[in-house]
Amino acid sequence: MCLICDRIDMIKRGENPYFVKELETGYVVIGDHQHFYGYTLFLYKHHGDKTELFHLAPQERAKFMEEMVLAAEAAAKAFGAEKMNYELLGMGDAHLHWHLFPRRTGDIGNHFNNGRGPVWSIPMEEMYSDDNRPSAEELEAMKQKLRTELERISYE
Numbered sequence: 473m474c475l476i477c478d479r480i481d482m483i484k485r486g487e488n489p490y491f492v493k494e495l496e497t498g499y500v501v502i503g504d505h506q507h508f509y510g511y512t513l514f515l516y517k518h519h520g521d522k523t524e525l526f527h528l529a530p531q532e533r534a535k536f537m538e539e540m541v542l543a544a545e546a547a548a549k550a551f552g553a554e555k556m557n558y559e560l561l562g563m564g565d566a567h568l569h570w571h572l573f574p575r576r577t578g579d580i581g582n583h584f585n586n587g588r589g590p591v592w593s594i595p596m597e598e599m600y601s602d603d604n605r606p607s608a609e610e611l612e613a614m615k616q617k618l619r620t621e622l623e624r625i626s627y628e
């Protein structure tokens with residue numbers, strides 16, 4: 473079973489506490505771990521055999537990209553990023569999903585090129601530490617901030 477499909481099923485049942493907003497091509501959710509405060513994901517709605525951006529029809533792909541950018545801009549504004557990092561990986565779960573990281577100076581300590589590296593240069597234990605899980609109250613506040621920005625920004 474795919475973890476992303478699982479999380480989407482939870483959203484559809486109204487049982488995913490990280491869910492923020494449904495867009496046309498995907499779902500905006502807050503990340504489980506918040507070492508990088510404001511870490512947000514954008515999950516493509518469908519899985520099946522569409523596991524690469526080049527599998528999507530041009531119009532669908534353009535919309536998916538635009539909505540990812542919208543989620544990133546909203547996260548940057550809601551959580552105060554110096555710079556956004558965007559990643560679409562998929563070796564764990566092939567399901568198309570964007571990792572959107574608000575970055576700030578010093579957020580990876582001295583790891584990798586004196587702190588000027590990618591998010592994944594901090595040890596996994598540090599990134600996925602239970603200390604980085606938001607409390608229920610923190611999570612609610614984050615969802616509200618992100619939803620407000622998502623509704624404020626328009627690319628029409």
Ligand SMILES: [Zn+2]
Nearest residue numbers: 474477519567
């Ligand atoms: Zn999936």
